[in-house]
Amino acid sequence: MSVDALEVPAPVVRDVIALRRDFHAHPELGFEEVRTAGIVAERLRALGYQVRTGVGQTGVLGILRSQRPGKTILLRADMDCLPIDERSGVEFSSTVAGKMHACGHDGHTAMLLGAAQMIMERRDLIHGTIVLCFQPAEEGKGGARAMIEDGALDDPAVDRVYGLHLTSLYPTGQVLVRPGPVMASSDSIEVTIRGRGGHGAAPHQTVDPIVTSAYFIAQLQSVASRNVDPTEPAVVTIGAIHGGTIHNVIPDSVDLLGTVRAFSEAERAAMKPRIERVLSGCCDAAGAGYDYRYIDRYPITVNDEKEAGYVHQLAVRTLGERRLGHLAMTMGAEDFSFMLQRRPGCFFFLGSQSDERTAVPHHNARFAIDERCLATGVQMMTALALDAPQRP
Ligand SMILES: [Zn+2]
Ligand SMILES: [Zn+2]
Missing domain, CATH: 3.30.70.360 (Alpha-Beta Plaits)
Structure with missing residues (x-):
């Protein structure tokens, strides 16, 4: 399957940005993502996915089984916010005192919903099975583990897992992939x-x-x-x-x-x-x-060497070599590590910084992203769905 020049049409980009702003204005803490999960489930159903809700309390799975042979891959986005009073100054700021999307999870959820549409529009090209995983409670409460305990990796049986995180440390639209241990x-x-x-x-x-x-x-x-x-x-x-x-x-x-x-x-x-x-x-x-x-x-987030090499190559094919950056180690942590302990896969990063305003650290009350990065995330998740199930 060719993934070069997998452009995201302007209406999809606008939709992803609108979704992200809506999630941003209505942040929900871990295991309380009822509104967010409701929007996710409704969207997935309307697109034609088989939907499972209440997986790991507020988690949602969207499943697409193709008629062609291939692996089952899981693409993950987290949905929860942080207990922070927003001071970013954006016009779609949090409407809830003491709650804020200050880690970019609003963007993760919106990007995977954008990819959900792109994937469904290309379902004749899909091999194997695609599992879109919308996870609750990444920030400290281990929502990934809760979803695993509820069978997220077993029904259908997932072969490989991929996750994406925005980062205000790197330029907008830059993709960063590192083999081996990637977070502490x-x-x-x-x-x-x-x-x-x-x-x-x-x-x-x-x-x-x-x-x-x-x-x-x-x-x-x-x-x-x-x-x-x-x-x-x-x-x-x-x-x-x-x-x-x-x-x-x-x-x-x-x-x-x-x-x-x-x-x-x-x-x-x-x-x-x-x-x-x-x-x-x-x-x-x-x-x-x-x-x-x-x-x-x-646990430590450890990328499978082969899978990290694959995602790097896929990003080169999808976006071009010059969009790849070099990721430094950080002592931050991720509960996607629980999934990577059980299945080979890769957790990679997408830069969201373009100026002083968007260079603010994650978990800061002034955290903000350059929304131009969102289309790149949609491209990468769609490329994975089109390409990864066909690998041996
Ligand atoms: Zn965080
Ligand atoms: Zn995060």
Whole structure:
């Protein structure tokens, strides 16, 4: 199947932009994407897809089975927003206080709906089976895992998975593909340091959990700098510390929350005991006790080498060599990693930046995209549907 010059007609581009603006104005948090999922399901049904709703709570699958032999491929878009008050200044800003599409998932959903139309219009050329996967709750709640547990990869049996994310770090319309590990693991730690409270003027009668926390946080930095192989990136960040009430009272306990990132499963597995060793050492020295919880959240996102090479070549054929960029590693994380743990595939990126306004980081209240990138995403998802099922 030829995917060169797979242009997206102007009415489709306008429709995708209108959809994206509508999703942007009506953002929904993870597992609450009722309105978004409703629009998605209605669109897919109108186009002629077999539709499954309520997959992983609010997820939607659109299935197209062709008469020609071929693989079953899954194309994924995430639908959820973030708990942020929008300050981007766009005219289609969030209409809901405290909720904002600040990661580009509105664009992902609109692009895959645009591709849904392009694919259906070319259904005589399609081989195998296409599964369009509209996923809830990417931001921290593991919607991908919920969809997998509800059979998203089994009915129909999916052979390969592909996902796309916008990025404000790269120029609009540039496609970035990287083989191997592409995003970090993301785990959480929850710590309570238990001392014995008392008067701030008589610390000798107490076990001070504030001072112990300070030692722990300072020592924790040595985990990344002294324990982890210096050629392997890893991060430990304490993002919240809560303890005490007033100037002159030493509290009984202090609570800490943190995030742990790694780029290999071996380093990731080693972080849990390393952090506890530092914690128990600091608490021992002070005579304090502790509770320690290490919560596995998202695995490392690992692209299959062959599949990443394939997506790169497909982008060259679809868009031309000069539209391909070089992707740097980041310590961000993605729950598409759960799908890539189970099926070979590729998670790739699409630049959305053209000026200062669209260069704002993701998860920032002023995040914005250059909508000219959306047509490129439609092209890539359509090209995958036309081409990928025919590969051995
Ligand atoms: Zn995000
Ligand atoms: Zn995201």
